[in-house]
Amino acid sequence: MFQGSMVALVTPMREDGxxxxxSLRNLVDWHVEQGTDAIVAVGTTGESxxxxxxxxxxxxxxxxxxxAKRLPVVAGTGANSTTEAIQLTRCAKQAGADGCLLVTPYYNKPTQEGLYRHFKAxxxxxxxxxxxxxxxxxxxxxxxPETVGRLAVIANIVGIKEATGDLSRVALLRELCGEEFALITGDDASSREFILAGGVGTISVTANIAPAAMQxxxxxxxxxxxxxxxxIDAPLAGLHRDLFLESNPIPVKWALAEMGRIPKGIRLPLTWxxxxxRAQLRQSMVNAGLI
Known part of the structure; x- marks a missing residue:
């Protein structure tokens, strides 16, 4: 279920936020048509x-x-409060999501033992x-990776989105976590190398605007x-780079608006x-055959 090209879906917003x-419905339909393997809803790119x-x-x-069961849906339900993460994960289960994606608690900088206990809880x-x-x-x-290995023995912890861009972790994670544990990258620029090194998929920002090519x-x-x-990856290289010219999801929402797929809406403290x-990202979109 958790493999292939998984889009880190934006949350479309009107100009009032x-x-x-x-637009959300239309994006989901488009990803089904384009062959995207799974949707990750309300993660970082979804302005959680x-x-x-x-x-x-x-x-x-x-x-x-x-x-509508046409492709798996993974819900972003992480939080820096364990209680809140549990509440959001329960919401996702009740909504019928196929799985959840839980980011490490941010800002409060837990220890490795704290991370283990958080995800275990x-x-x-x-x-x-x-x-x-x-x-x-x-x-x-x-x-x-050692903490991930400890967590991998828990039956319903089935994989990791590893977004460090450190390809040396792939082999170590595979050794520590076993063959059935899903190793997924969150770094578009190195996603091809990550898969070739033994990963099974990507959760991609680029897939928002180039879903068929990423798949x-x-x-x-x-x-x-x-x-x-x-x-296939060569003409996407500019997108992998330029979709991070400002903080994600600022550039990708602009690109989708340029393609006529969403309105020009984003929430503060993010700005348009x-x-x-814009000219640099637009040229990368041209190079990728998107506009």
Whole structure:
């Protein structure tokens, strides 16, 4: 279930910041048509940090409804409070999500033992498949492979989104966690190499605007077709870079608006993509054949 090209879906918003349900439905339909392997709803790219708990649960419910079992839906339910993470994970289970993605607690910088106990508590509280999410560049907290190995023995902790970009971790995680544990990258720029090194998928920002190409590239890498994966990935390289010219999801929401797929809406403290960067990202979109 947790493999292939999984899109870290944006949450479409109107210019007043309200969630645009029609655009969300259309995005889900588009990803089904384009062959995306799974949708991750309300993660970092989905602006989880600025949706309140009711909105968070409602967007998960809507994505599950719109997907209608045509592809798996993974709900972002992490928090820096263990109690809140449990509440959001329960919401996701009730909504019918296929699994949950839980980021390491951010800002409060727990120890490795604290991380172990946090994720163990969520897994024991809610019987749903769960993916760990390690992204120290955002959280100021790096969950070490040894801690992941401790958690991998818990039955419903089934994989990790490893977003450090450190390819040397793939082999170590596989050794510590076993063959059935899903190793998924969260770094678009190194996703091809991650898969070729033994990973099974990506949770991708680039897939928001180039879903078919990302799906084909990841599929080629998974079957070990090095040349074909590189050929497909080459025109995407600019997107992997330029979708992070400002903090995600600022650039990708602008790109989707340029493609006419969502309105120009984002919530403070994030702001609309700055004009000086737009020509560079637009050129990368042209190079990828998107516009």
């Amino acid at each position: 309200s969630v645009d349900e029609n 940090a600025t949706l309140d708990e009711q909105e968070h649960c409602e967007v998960i419910r809507q994505v599950v409804e719109f997907a 969520v897994a024991e509280a809610v019987d749903i498949p769960q993916l760990l999410y390690n992204v120290p560049g955002r959280t100021a907290c790096d969950m070490l 084909r590239m990841i599929a080629a890498a998974r079957r070990g077709d090095v040349a074909e994966a590189a050929r 993509f700055a004009e000086p960067y």
